[in-house]
Amino acid sequence: MSADRYSSDVLSSGPHPASRRPVSKPVPADRGLVVEEVTSGWVGAVVRTEKSGGMHVVVLEDRAGRTRTFPLGPGFWIDGAPVELTPPVAARAPQAPARTASGSRSVADARARVARGSRIWVEGRHDAELVERVWGDDLRVEGVVVELLDGVDNLAAALAEFKPSPGRRVGVLVDHLVRGSKEQRITDDVLRQFPGGNVLVLGHPYIDVWQAVRPARIGLEKWPVIERCTEWKYGILRELGWPAQNQTDVAMGWKKILGTVRSYADLEPSLLSRVEELIDFTTAG
Template structure:
């Protein structure tokens, strides 16, 4: 009997269109919706730039969801959500994709001297996708390093100290990894004053791709890639995709809020933001 391929579905294929439910509901403030995937139910309190914010009635907790016409149910029944509703007001504040409340009408701010450094372009794209509005509200700039091998030298050149703070987000920050050794080297290289102005943090994933929940791609889990094989190319091969860049484009395009990311990645970014804004 021929072996079934492990990943037999084309994750980049456009899914067939579902027959729209007969009941259509116009998107507007005050209606109650339930997200099919997570089961989270709440009142629509905000809609902006393709992000719907629901507020739970029991504890007031809020979650952000990307607008998809067939994503929600109402009163236990599937609906097709349309943008034709009335009453989508634009309050003075908005809940960003990262869950932060930011000032919608604030004038552009001068960037802080403090920075967040990430290893590469994909990391920067993902932070912009989820935390972009919050970063602009906080006047924090994210800069890709192009790799972390020269991090000790780069930190020394940055000259951290006082309010000139630096947060560094590293991939694969686990015991025994190259990134953990680099982080330790940075800490040892800093004098007491500079060490108070630098935080090196990270997540356990080999690449930031894996910080995106695999369900965004329609798979149960990211493929296991044999040790020593390039991870991105190995993932693409396991998924039957010729160009690994197509996998990232699909993953990034499917992220609409922090709810589409894994908790360790969210936690690392939030710790860096807290560190850079201490005293605000």
């Protein structure tokens, strides 16, 4: 028997198979998007979306400047294709790259690098704590360790023991390194003993690293001048009206000063440039 080619109703499924019917795709209702509302035939550009009467709506403006409001969702066309309008994605303002306290670009999720052979030496604990406060993140990324020298008088002996070489450079930060000072004479003598470019000694002009903190951070116009016969730190504490009887008072005083340092902007440029140069020296190569 031959098959009956006319046994089924060819119009029962409509002119288009179900698999070929267009499906609405979601499109954010961004400002300026031109759409057609299917039911009314209204064509306009999206002006805004908002919440009204407990539902999200979209406001469309036609060429004549007239506006109409429609429920946000399906029922719209773009270039003849059905779409479902969704709330626009909020535009995010571009974020400035995170910065370390030294002003360098922060490296996200960076682990501390294995320590290099090169070192930065500073004269005392307060110097080390200030360097850590501002440059600590940078130094960990670079793998540079800061060590205490415990006074410039020990520099020659410390270098003789360390034995600087191209892979073991030493950058030294010295307090009160000014022409004619004891510190300058020691530095000149040391550099003669250790030629070869593996030792760099830099300093700032301040009697103590405390002075490298901008005086405005502790409410001063300038750091007080202390008489030569008075131990400088105790003299500063007295001038500030802080306790100045013993080393505990000195430690507490420094803690208060250090606590005012938030970034490189709170330090004097003469210290900033020296530390940056030492970091470059110890990380070269």
